[in-house]
Amino acid sequence: MPINTPVDLSNCDKEPIHIPGQIQSHGFLIVVNQDCIITYHSDNIASFIPGIKPNLLGEHINDIEQLTANNDSKDLICQLITLGKHNKSFDQTNPFSIDLQGKPFYLIISPTEQFFLLEFEPADSDLNIDLQKIIGRSVSEMLADKNLQRLLDNTAAQIKQIIDYDRVMIYRFAEDGHGEVVAESRNADLDSWMGLHYPASDIPKQARELYKLNLTRLIADVHTTPSKIITSADNGQPLDLTPSQLRAVSPIHIQYLKNMEVGSSFSISLIYKKELWGLIACHNYSPRFIDFKSRESSKLIGQILSSALEFRQDEENQQTTQRYKSAVDQISKYLLKSMSIEDALTQQEVTVLDAVDADGAIVVYENSIIKLGITPDDDELRDLLTWVKGNLGDSFHYTNNLASVYPQAAAYRDVASGLMLSVLSHEMNEYVIWFKPEQIQTIKWAGNPEKPVELNANGLTHISPRNSFAEWTQTVSGTSKNWSNEEIKSAARLREEITYAINQKAGEIRALNEKLKLAYEELDTFSYTISHDLKNPLSTIKSYSQILTRNGNLEPRAQQIMERIIVGADKMNLMINEVLGYSKLGRSEIEAVEIDMAPVIDELIKDLLVAYNSPDIDIQIGKTPAIHGDPVMINQVFANLISNAIKYSIPSGSPKVTIEGTATETGVVYSISDNGIGIDIQYLPKVFELFNRMDNARDIEGSGVGLSIVKRIIDKHRGKIWVDSELNKGSTFYVEFFNR
Known part of the structure; x- marks a missing residue:
């Protein structure tokens, strides 16, 4: 949005708040x-340095006498920038105490693009305490209780x-960007805002992104x-x-605070993963200035609370994950x-x-349809399954x-507002489907979130989210509790266990030999076509393109086009080779022997470190017990998995890969x-599918075939493979080989 575009509530989520063209006036x-x-x-x-020239543009900072006169070195500021x-x-230097005409200031230096921001703030504060002295005691009281709600309550009270x-207030964001007051400490004469919800437009997306970069914000x-x-x-x-401390505030937000009769606000970001x-x-109903050092101490409180939140949440998630894992292990x-898949899934403890x-x-x-717990009735299930198959x-x-995607489900929303579907076989229309009941919620909004503007006497709209913050109650129906990441991972792993068990019994149970034979014949024909009918003309295209690139008369644009053709030909050739390798696996016979994995892994790592030119990557190798398998195929499995681990960890800046083998009873x-x-999380169930690549890996070289090949090799060895991963936190692939 151009900087001169008028900002109102129709476009406030696009307001360029990082380039406001002005600063708050309590500093310069x-x-x-x-x-x-x-x-x-x-x-x-x-207004801070009387007598200074009104226009300093184009001058060297050392030549501004009023900035250097009372300090140790005329070159002080440039030295700080160099350091x-x-x-x-x-x-290490922020804030730097500097004397300007006998008045103490804090200098805060921040890089932005090709420039350096020099922000000067008064070194005094409206706080009459030494924040650093009391922060230790306050943090101890904050963290005294392991209960998450009491932790938040303690934090609000201490701050x-x-x-x-x-x-x-402690204000928590929901997935859709709206927020809720989850803890509060206030003056006795103020009404409580505990439990009130605020729409996402109150703190739009671009503002939330800045809160991740600037952990404190003073108005x-x-x-x-x-x-x-x-x-x-x-x-x-x-x-x-x-990165500015003094960055001016959006006029929408200023009006918002004025409508709330707030004179000053201060916020501390809470970060989770x-x-x-x-x-x-923090709201004050009169102006309030907090100096930079005190704000930094407050930021420390926020970081400590963020760590505590992460620890408490991870501890809770770990307990849930372990409960699901134990259930899936037992079902496995x-x-x-059991000879019966249905009995194993539905008739056991x-x-x-x-x-x-x-x-x-x-x-x-x-x-057959086997029901567990509370589900829709038989007729409703039949209609639902017909819809699932078609959509x-x-x-x-x-x-x-x-009901939002399948309106007929509104009739039984009290039973099945939430649905999670795991497909066992598209061809056979076989599924596991879980249901969650409707969870009716009463949400208390601070004003009607659906009434974003009001007309004034002149018929113009106010540029504020609301003029009234009177409590407004909304009842939300037709939705269930969200499916958690832990539930999704558990369901995805259970599907792998069921698929593995079905495959083990497939030769005895399902009469597919003739169909499989036909499929192999078609695959052979397809492979031949790729090998001869595609690779030969592709080589011709690449060769002619290489010849043309040697023509010195080509214009630069034409030269670039030829080079792109060569790159595209190489990429297509790689895809063809990967598909051929995938198709050949189905006909390859296993020659299983005992494999000493230590030298196999060592040799792979040496080659891969050279290939990726990553000598600084940290690779940890634990125990490497021997396994039974086809040496060529097993080498291909580990080469692919270790290569992926190195390739996708390099962008982290401090890549680390750990390889560990564990002997089990089986x-x-x-x-x-x-x-x-x-x-x-949404891609985990599809990670082993052919040509499936994640959105965040589009810029990293790959064909989308490697993990499909790995899965096929493991299936031929009658083993299992699964993955546990979180976005931006890394991945762990598990491969299980059974005793023979």
């Missing part, structure tokens, strides 16, 4: 380039005591006029103030022992219903609002872990 800003030449500055410097550039951080704002006085940033006429580039979990939002044992937190489930297998092509699907399990880009 000077911006220098790499040579310490002033390229921007705020127009309020004279920060050398350290690749200004954390209120420290900074003495009129109201301190000292909502009633002051911001100071404009001036620059030369030939420098029309808006200044990016993303690199995402914005919520805010410690039933599947291996532990059933598919225990693999997730659902109230009902059905297993659709071999033309859900994915192998895995989940929703917490079934065989050997190998795990290959990395700290790379990870896999989005």
Whole structure:
């Protein structure tokens, strides 16, 4: 959105709040380039330094006498910039105490694009306490209780005591961006806002992104006029103030605070796994200034609370994950022992219903429907399965609002508002489906979230989300509790266990030999076509393109096109070879021997480190028990998995890969872990499908065939493979080989 576009509630989610062109007026800003030449500055410097020239543009920072007169060195500011550039951080020097005409200021330096922000704030504060002295005691009291809600309540109370704002709230964001007050400490004369919800437009997406970068945000006085940033006429580039402490506030947000009668606000970001979990939002009903050092101490409180939240949440998730894992492990044992898939899934002490937190489930297998718990009735299920067959092509699907995609489900939303579908076989129409009942919610909004604007006496709309914050109650129906990441992982792993068991029994149970024979014949024909009818003309295209690139008369654009043709030909050739390799696996016979895995893994790692030119990658190798298998195929499995681990962990900056083998009662399990880009939870059930690549891996070289080949090799060895992964947290692939 252009910077001069009027901002209102129809486009506030696109407001360029990182380039406001002005700053809050409780400090002043000077911006220098790499040579310490002033390229921007705020127009309020004279109000802090009387007698200074009104326009400093184009001057060297060392030549501004008022900034250097009372300090040790005329070159002080440039030296600080040089030190920060050398350290690749200004954390060691921020804030730097500086004397300006006998008045103490804090200088905060931040890099932005090719410039450096020099922000000068008064070193005094409205806080009359030494925050650093009392922070230890306050943190101890915050963390005294392991209960998550009491932890939040303690935090709100301690921060209120420290900074003495009129109201301190802990505000948690939901997946859709709206927020809820989950803890509060306030003055006795104020109404409670505990439990109130606020729409996502109150803190739009671009503001939430900035809160992830700037962990504290002070608005000292909502009633002051911001100071404009001036620059030369030939420098029309808006200044990016993303890292700025003084960055001016959106006029929408200022009006929002005024409507709430708030005079000053201060927020501390709460981060969970690199995402914005919520805010410690502090409101004062009169102006309030907190100096930079005190804000940094407050940021430490937020970081400690973020760590505590992550620990508490991870601990809770781990307990849930372990419960689901135990259920799937037990079902897996039933599947291996029982001749009946249905009995193993539905008739034992532990059933598919225990693999997730659902109230009902059905297993659709071999033309029968077996119900567990609370489910729709038989007629409703038949209609639902007809819809599933015709509309859900994915192998895995989940929703917490079934009626929104299948309106007939509204009739039994009290039983099945939530659905999770795991496809065992598309061809045979076999599924496991879990159901969650409707969870009617009463949400208390701070004002009607569906009434974003109001008309004034002149018929114009206010630029504020609401003028009224009176409690407004909404009842939400037709939805269930969300399916958690742990439930999705558990269901995906259970499907692998069921598929494995079905495949083990497939030769005895299903009469597919003739169809399989025909498929192999068709595959042979297809492979021949690829080998001869596609690879030969592809080689011709590449050869002629290479000849043309040697023509010195080609224009640069034509040269680039020829080079792109060569790259495309190589990529297509790689795809053809991968498909041929995949198709040949079906006809390859296994020559199983005992394989000493230590030298195999060592040799692979040596080759891969050279191939990826990554000598600094940290590769940890644990125990490497021997396994039984075809040496060529097993080498291909580990080459692919270790190569992926290295390739996808390199973007992390500190790549680490761990390889570990564990002997079990029934065989050997190998795990290959990395700290790379990870896999989005929605793609986990599809990770071994042919040509399936994740959105976050599009820029990383690959064909989407490798893991399909690995899966096929493991299936031929009658083993198992599964994966556990989180986005931006890395992946762990497990391969199990059974004793022979």
